[in-house]
Amino acid sequence: MLSRDENELLTRTGTGTPAGEYFRRYWLPALLASEVPAPDSPPVRLRMLGEDLIAFRDTEGHVGLIDEFCPHRRASLFWGRNEECGLRCVYHGWKFDVNGACVDMPNEPPEYGFDNKVRTRAYPTQEYGGIIWTYMGPPEHVPELPKLEWARVPEDCRYISKRHQETNYLQAIEGGIDSSHSNFLHASVDAFRVTDDYVEKVKNSANLRAKYHLLDKSPRFTVKKTDYGLVIAVRRNADDDNYYWRLTQFLLPSHTMIPYQKGLSIHGHCWVPRDDETCWVWTVSWNPEAPLSEDEWKAIREETFVHAAVNPVTFRARRNKDNNYLIDRNQQRTTSMTGIHGFASQDQAVQESMGPIVDRTRERLGTSDTAIIAMRRLLLQEIRALEEKQEPFAAHHGDVYWVRSCSMVLKRDVPFDQGARELIAAEV
């Protein structure tokens, strides 16, 4: 549980809030590069950390992220003309460059020089790994870009999706690091009931997760604080001599990496507050060794795993709470625990059902929630440290993000961090 004050501290991310200031110390994913595909392509709206912004790619290819509303009469620059290295408000013609400078003000006499004095709010951007990143904090604390493996692999080795979720960012992260839910929320009915057919299917399976989750349904949790965040290690009995370990990475301020099996693609998320009651869910699948396989593309197309189909303009999922995530009660009776298709929609359904900001004073946690407790404590420590003027270490050390998640079978006397040393180092 958290106190009401702690819950407020963690979940409020608008301008001037402690958590909002903390998020504003990092480069954050803002847009898919494909949303502003070409010079002078149409501007797009973006809400982030409670701020309404407009993104546009200027004539020279630079991406600007500026206040949505023209400082003159507050008209939306979404209607603006993207032309000749600037975005021009269609109301009175004021024009702004990617740095927020007003470069033309045709309705004012030029001798007044008013245009030289006007600026609008603008945030720096960088294009990196198929994403436009932005830094929304003070100019004197510009951080380093996180050296994330997925951002550095060739384009055909990676797939990125973006989704609008109607919850605060924190309960979305909690879902991402909560290993114990996958045995239930994402399970088939056969797996949950441990039917003979299912046991036969997985007992000699190459899918280690399915095999060992079946053998041990009471995992043990360990966390380890690192320079970049947390390693969350979950241990299950494999046989008399070995343990099966799954290591999830939590990277500040809100990245995660799901345990993966060597040879398959890796999956990760980043949850960015859109405002206090909604967030952007960034989902990445990447293979550091080869282009994504046809099977991996099929899983993406068919939305079976971590990616979900969205409206290409609003990024709202096709399965959403207005249509009950297209739940199929017959499927739920016979095939899957939820009757909802795809892990992403299953996660979204339960997380949104908790309300936009879950009341954490009313929850009942147990020791299987260790990872969630650790993540909250770490974020609280970091946010409070920044309030005491201690800048976040990870924000200024992009190299610390050079890690992976992993899963592995280890001898029982080998500590997980020792056994994982090579597996969790990124390779690209």
Added chain:
Amino acid sequence: MELEANGSGVSDAVNPAHIVAVRDFSPDTLKTIVEHLEVSTAFEHLVYREAELDAIWSITGFFLTETSDIVRQDDVMRLHEGAHRAHDLVGEGRPREAAILLSMFL
């Protein structure tokens, strides 16, 4: 009462890197948590203690919702509130004070 070893490779009775398996709120369970609180120093230790106290708070809360045992109710309510205060002390990085508080319920 048992301990859930979680990969540290150490099997001492009181190892703060071990999570106490909270299956009840018996004196034995509380005593083991107190012993672990007394030797907890690192971030990870405090996370485990917080998880254990969360579990005590949760199961005492469930008990209070279900029970018709008026005699026991007052004692469990005090423990429920005490676990809450101890939990918050751990969150503030004060495990020794949490241990003293929790030991009042032994």
